[in-house]
Amino acid sequence: MKYETVIGLEVHLQLKTKTKAFCGCAIDFGKIPNSGVCPVCLGFPGALPVYNKEALSSAIKVALAFSCQIQEYTKFDRKNYFYPDLPKNYQISQFDLPLSRNGYLDIFSENKAKRIGITRVHLEEDAGKLIHELNASLVDFNRAGVPLLEVVSEPDLNSPQEAFDYLTGLKNIIEYLDVSDCDMEKGSLRCDANISLRPEGAKELGVKAELKNMNSFKGVKDALVFEVSRQTELFEAGQTMVQETRLWDADKGLTISMRNKEGAKDYRYFPDPDLTVFIIDQPMVSQIKAQLPELPREKMRRFTQDYGLSEYDAKILVSSKKDAQFAEECIQRYPGKDKKNIVNWLIGPLLSEANFRKSNLHELTINRDELISLIGFVEDQSISLLSAKLVLTQMIDSQKPAVVIIKENNMLQISDTVELTQIITAVIQENEKSVSSFRAGKINALMFLVGQVMKKSAGKANPKVVGELIKRRLTDA
Amino acid sequence: MEVNQLTAHELLDKLKNKQVVFKDIMEALYVRIQAVEPKVKAYARFKSENKLSLNPQTNGLLGGLPITIKDNICTEGLNTECCSKILGNFRPPYDATVINKLKTAGSSIFPLKANMDEFAFGSSTENSYFGSTHNPWNLECVPGGSSGGSAAAVASDEAIWALGSDTGGSIRQPASFCGVVGLKPTYGRVSRFGLIAFASSLDQIGPITKDVEDAAILTRIISGYDPNDSTSVNQDVPDYTNNLGKDIKGLKIGIPKEYFIDGMDVEVKRVIEEAINKLESLGVISSKVTLPHTQYAVPVYYIIATAEASSNLARFDGVQYGYRAKSDNLIEMYKKTRAEGFGEEAKRRIILGTFVLSHGYYDAYYLRALKVRTLIKNDFDTVFKDFDCMVTPTSPTPAFKIGERAADPLKMYLSDIYTISVNLAGIPAISIPCGFTKKGLPVGLQIMAKPFNEEMLFRLAYAFEQNTQWHKIKPRL
Numbered sequence: 001m002k003y004e005t006v007i008g009l010e011v012h013l014q015l016k017t018k019t020k021a022f023c024g025c026a027i028d029f030g031k032i033p034n035s036g037v038c039p040v041c042l043g044f045p046g047a048l049p050v051y052n053k054e055a056l057s058s059a060i061k062v063a064l065a066f067s068c069q070i071q072e073y074t075k076f077d078r079k080n081y082f083y084p085d086l087p088k089n090y091q092i093s094q095f096d097l098p099l100s101r102n103g104y105l106d107i108f109s110e111n112k113a114k115r116i117g118i119t120r121v122h123l124e125e126d127a128g129k130l131i132h133e134l135n136a137s138l139v140d141f142n143r144a145g146v147p148l149l150e151v152v153s154e155p156d157l158n159s160p161q162e163a164f165d166y167l168t169g170l171k172n173i174i175e176y177l178d179v180s181d182c183d184m185e186k187g188s189l190r191c192d193a194n195i196s197l198r199p200e201g202a203k204e205l206g207v208k209a210e211l212k213n214m215n216s217f218k219g220v221k222d223a224l225v226f227e228v229s230r231q232t233e234l235f236e237a238g239q240t241m242v243q244e245t246r247l248w249d250a251d252k253g254l255t256i257s258m259r260n261k262e263g264a265k266d267y268r269y270f271p272d273p274d275l276t277v278f279i280i281d282q283p284m285v286s287q288i289k290a291q292l293p294e295l296p297r298e299k300m301r302r303f304t305q306d307y308g309l310s311e312y313d314a315k316i317l318v319s320s321k322k323d324a325q326f327a328e329e330c331i332q333r334y335p336g337k338d339k340k341n342i343v344n345w346l347i348g349p350l351l352s353e354a355n356f357r358k359s360n361l362h363e364l365t366i367n368r369d370e371l372i373s374l375i376g377f378v379e380d381q382s383i384s385l386l387s388a389k390l391v392l393t394q395m396i397d398s399q400k401p402a403v404v405i406i407k408e409n410n411m412l413q414i415s416d417t418v419e420l421t422q423i424i425t426a427v428i429q430e431n432e433k434s435v436s437s438f439r440a441g442k443i444n445a446l447m448f449l450v451g452q453v454m455k456k457s458a459g460k461a462n463p464k465v466v467g468e469l470i471k472r473r474l475t476d477a
Numbered sequence: 478m479e480v481n482q483l484t485a486h487e488l489l490d491k492l493k494n495k496q497v498v499f500k501d502i503m504e505a506l507y508v509r510i511q512a513v514e515p516k517v518k519a520y521a522r523f524k525s526e527n528k529l530s531l532n533p534q535t536n537g538l539l540g541g542l543p544i545t546i547k548d549n550i551c552t553e554g555l556n557t558e559c560c561s562k563i564l565g566n567f568r569p570p571y572d573a574t575v576i577n578k579l580k581t582a583g584s585s586i587f588p589l590k591a592n593m594d595e596f597a598f599g600s601s602t603e604n605s606y607f608g609s610t611h612n613p614w615n616l617e618c619v620p621g622g623s624s625g626g627s628a629a630a631v632a633s634d635e636a637i638w639a640l641g642s643d644t645g646g647s648i649r650q651p652a653s654f655c656g657v658v659g660l661k662p663t664y665g666r667v668s669r670f671g672l673i674a675f676a677s678s679l680d681q682i683g684p685i686t687k688d689v690e691d692a693a694i695l696t697r698i699i700s701g702y703d704p705n706d707s708t709s710v711n712q713d714v715p716d717y718t719n720n721l722g723k724d725i726k727g728l729k730i731g732i733p734k735e736y737f738i739d740g741m742d743v744e745v746k747r748v749i750e751e752a753i754n755k756l757e758s759l760g761v762i763s764s765k766v767t768l769p770h771t772q773y774a775v776p777v778y779y780i781i782a783t784a785e786a787s788s789n790l791a792r793f794d795g796v797q798y799g800y801r802a803k804s805d806n807l808i809e810m811y812k813k814t815r816a817e818g819f820g821e822e823a824k825r826r827i828i829l830g831t832f833v834l835s836h837g838y839y840d841a842y843y844l845r846a847l848k849v850r851t852l853i854k855n856d857f858d859t860v861f862k863d864f865d866c867m868v869t870p871t872s873p874t875p876a877f878k879i880g881e882r883a884a885d886p887l888k889m890y891l892s893d894i895y896t897i898s899v900n901l902a903g904i905p906a907i908s909i910p911c912g913f914t915k916k917g918l919p920v921g922l923q924i925m926a927k928p929f930n931e932e933m934l935f936r937l938a939y940a941f942e943q944n945t946q947w948h949k950i951k952p953r954l
Contacts, residue, residue, distance in 0.1 A: 039569075039570060039571050042797065043792045043797075044569065044570070044571075044797075044798070045551065045557070045559075045564065045567065045569070045673040045674075045792070045793075045798075046549075046550075046551040046557075046569065046573060046670065046671040046672055046673045046674070047571075047670070047671075048669060048670050048705060048706050048707070048708075049707070050704065050705060050706075050707050051707065078788050080787075080788055080791060080834075082791065082794065082811060084794075084796050084807060087792065087797065088791065088792045089791035089792050089794060090788050090791055137807075139796070266835055266836045268787075268788070268831065268834035268835060268836075268839075269834075270784060270785075270788070270834055270839070270843060273676075273677035273678035273708075273785055274674075274677050274707065274708065275707050276707050276708060
């Protein structure tokens, strides 16, 4: 039997607001433990929470970016449970009236476009951090009260790769909004995955496992891949699944069942009486909407329309906000008509430089105007493409202007026909065999001859001109 | 008359005219406390051998006038323990907003905190970890509660004036039992920041004073919007002394028939009827009104108040502050700390509150209670369309004997039958002395008004007070 994989993701994003969600403490993770705290985020007796407008507005931004419906009437609830990293032993969260619902994220995965539903986006507060060392458990409350955004997807993902692409797409959008660092290793993005299998064509969802403890997008994908095969085996062995939480062990590459807890968790949600109902009215939504930056999808559309880029090229460029910005600055500075020329440089040599240096495009230490001038040298055939790539590397390394590097290395191409004719004459004399092959109609022979000229000229000959000259010489004669 | 027997406004005049200095007031208070505190036990941690010291806060209008604070209002560096073992020796790192306001106004915070029922859970001050307070009018009787210490201290002239807190009658009922004035302001009138929460949607801090003028002065000082409390309301605070002495002729007074029921003490009934006659002789027009949902107030209150309390008290877990039981594992530590740290009534309410919020019971209890709360509020709105005030007894009985109701929680809960609705509706109400039973116990008259119409309460209460002598009679100790 064939099985369909059903995955839903629950993503938590730490918002990088100036202050915490319900108090005035500045958010700074570099601080020594328990120094970025106050009576409110420590849950001291008598202290009361107050809304952070910036956090609410960031949350609304994210919700709008995912095309969610913003709820006019939203409230905060208490989620009650005991844990030493939770100062009040309840978390301020949102239960039945989240600030937004019913959004989506379009992904392109395994060569097809797909719309993934987003059930809800809501705001809550983060807990502190437990540190276990030397037979002691310590708690750092610097993180307690940091605003967290919960983004819950519909169970619309059907493969680990789709889950991976969903996360990448989500991160991309958040990066554009600049409201969270989205760093899974540092915990500013956390992701739990619900996964179940069902016989293909079945309508009802199967019994799910909730996967936790993944600390990279790849980890999420790997855990899901493992889980698909584990659950498939169970199915095929005719065993019944139990609903459970499983922890991903990245070192061993498998998921482990957490001990079954007695009964279901009861968080006893109820409206937080310390916080009044929050009304998100239309003027507020419009104001936030007006502040939204251009999002990847729109940027991509604009790149293809305005600059004539292929969808493929545009997609590569918009996959990072800063790279897209860098690319656009270069494209706008480029004087030529066909923007494709500069784009080829960006997604060709520049991207390989970036990959080689394990950095991003925009992080390359290269002046945009210098890049344009380098491309100019290639276009007016002053240097060869090959040389230009070498110059590019040196430009990034030394930050010297292109022209200086070209001169220092004596790289200007020889396009002077008199000088070239002398070299060509020598090459023709030395390679009679190839000459007759060319005359017999073998085009490869020409390439070989051009190569020989390039060699003799130490790479400085302009290959286009050389090719033309050889061709004319051999056909004329 | 001794200096400590004077009212705050009398002392303010004398301070201004240099007839007394700060030191005189403090010395008179110390002499009085040494003499009667062993009998009354109004203060939480009084020890006769301890010399009290106090840095006068003599800048500002109040010229250093000391004020006694209930043990659940945070005072920086001063023990604030809610008279519970679990907060053992807790000294807050910050002042409640009301304390800040008092200090700014030139008030000195009295170094001993007033006794109370643990976490304000009770109507007799018998539930204090530090032992019962005794009623100054009859030492065998309770002073009422939960602000019994504040009321007894004011009544016995161990304090000039005091702050209490009122969740279901905790200011008005002890004021009534002790023959002093007590006001529960409109919900949102006074900041709750720094008030250790019992039930956040019901709690308000308010004054307990020797006369109405003092209550008006103190209410003005502590009132006003606080950006640290989302539930405080941004509305101007009038000078409540302006309307004192204003004619009450023609004011329309409602007498809710549901408050005059069988089982009401005959002595209380007689005193209240006399008080109403007195008001009529002063020109008010009284008529019977109905508050049809009154019978549901007590059950609704004990659902909402305990639900909120169960969550508010979750933070007392031994992790950060207060009492911690010894144990080598976390769960045991939680359990032992809370088992040993909370008293019986606190445990009863935590369990009740946890139950009504539990999965499967939430709709039947908590949600239902919220709906009925709205009906109760609507009852008041309806009456206040046609009436300026309502007048009722503060309590169905005078002070009862210590131990008399301790074993019967339900009977104890009925002590607040006339005061609870006011908190559920969020309206202001005052209790003023209006006579005595044959046995010499004071009886309180409760006056209720529309939200944010404290002025009306003071105006009516002041007129009554100026035409009676009840507030001038002192207990013999």
